[in-house]
Amino acid sequence: MKRARELVPGLFRVRLPLPFPLQSVNAYVVRGDDGFTVIDAGLRSPEAEAAWSEAMREIGMTDADVVRIVLTHHHPDHLGMAGVLQERSRAPVYLSAEGAAQARLLWGPGSPMTEALLELFARHGMDAGTLADMRVHLDGFAAQVSPLPEFTELRSGEFVPIGDGGFRAIATPGHAAGHFAFYEAFEAAPTDSADGGTAGTGGVLFCGDHVLEKITPNVGFLPGFDDDPLGSFLKSLEALGTLSVRIAYPGHGEPFSSFGARTSAIIEHHRRRLAAIEAMLAEPMSAYAVCRRLFGDRLTIHQLRFAMAETLAHLVYLERRGRLVAQERGGVVAFGAAVSRSRVS
Numbered sequence: 001m002k003r004a005r006e007l008v009p010g011l012f013r014v015r016l017p018l019p020f021p022l023q024s025v026n027a028y029v030v031r032g033d034d035g036f037t038v039i040d041a042g043l044r045s046p047e048a049e050a051a052w053s054e055a056m057r058e059i060g061m062t063d064a065d066v067v068r069i070v071l072t073h074h075h076p077d078h079l080g081m082a083g084v085l086q087e088r089s090r091a092p093v094y095l096s097a098e099g100a101a102q103a104r105l106l107w108g109p110g111s112p113m114t115e116a117l118l119e120l121f122a123r124h125g126m127d128a129g130t131l132a133d134m135r136v137h138l139d140g141f142a143a144q145v146s147p148l149p150e151f152t153e154l155r156s157g158e159f160v161p162i163g164d165g166g167f168r169a170i171a172t173p174g175h176a177a178g179h180f181a182f183y184e185a186f187e188a189a190p191t192d193s194a195d196g197g198t199a200g201t202g203g204v205l206f207c208g209d210h211v212l213e214k215i216t217p218n219v220g221f222l223p224g225f226d227d228d229p230l231g232s233f234l235k236s237l238e239a240l241g242t243l244s245v246r247i248a249y250p251g252h253g254e255p256f257s258s259f260g261a262r263t264s265a266i267i268e269h270h271r272r273r274l275a276a277i278e279a280m281l282a283e284p285m286s287a288y289a290v291c292r293r294l295f296g297d298r299l300t301i302h303q304l305r306f307a308m309a310e311t312l313a314h315l316v317y318l319e320r321r322g323r324l325v326a327q328e329r330g331g332v333v334a335f336g337a338a339v340s341r342s343r344v345s
Helices: 046-059 082-089 097-107 112-123 128-139 229-240 259-279 287-295 301-320
Strands: 004-008 011-017 024-032 035-039 066-070 093-096 151-154 159-162 165-171 180-186 202-208 245-250 324-329 332-337
Touching (some): 004 046, 024 245, 066 159, 082 093, 097 112, 097 151, 128 301, 229 259, 259 301, 287 332, 301 324
Parallel strands (some): 066 093, 202 245
Antiparallel strands (some): 024 035, 165 180, 180 202, 324 332
């Protein structure tokens, strides 16, 4: 199986393996006059290292040809191999300041975010046995993101040279605090490429995990950063949906062109989920009980972490807008219906 596929001249998609249900993550390699830019790097594993070596051979590039590594966000399946690629190439690794801070808290010395996240889950009803399993799960990521690269911090609105063009970094928080999409607007000639483009005009967008065509990106609450990640996600989706996008290159799945319609569909999905959560809380429940009601009891520990964080993001969204009330009982927070009800915004 070929690892690298040239989508349009000079732009390659590298599909990297993951040990999760998603199975793979997309990295992109863009050729320019000064060398190659890598967008996202995959999770570190022996399989991913072999896949990168194979992809580089197929593209016809060496480690020394990599001039920059650009990360859409700090999650392990996008960050993990960046330190290895940086060591081999000496290329700078670009990431938002918030993303870099979270990476250091999650996997830097002492991994302080692990304790903060476990305390959060305990306060919201997760039982001791599941918390112990969650600790093992979180500790297991260290090897998959090591070594952490030295980051060059990106600011929203900054232009990043990718290939021979300048792509604007657009803050798109929600799936991750500090998530950036990278947008280049230009008048595009029609193309009949089945994988890399569609006829018409508009811009090219590397959208990371902010917008995916077939699945809804996870939006999770992480302590110490965004107090309302779902609110941030919906707001940034609405703004991004106004862009003229000819082709979007996502972190998972295939490139797609129906960008505005997809942002609208994701917003509607979350509005339905918010209504469903609100409807089940006539009697107060902990976030963990809501999570199990929504997602069931057959989740892997990896899936449960995402489900719990996403449940919290929705509950916080509703509480902040006066739709729910949170009360602590015996050290555990329970969410219940508010007395005064108004339409969800």
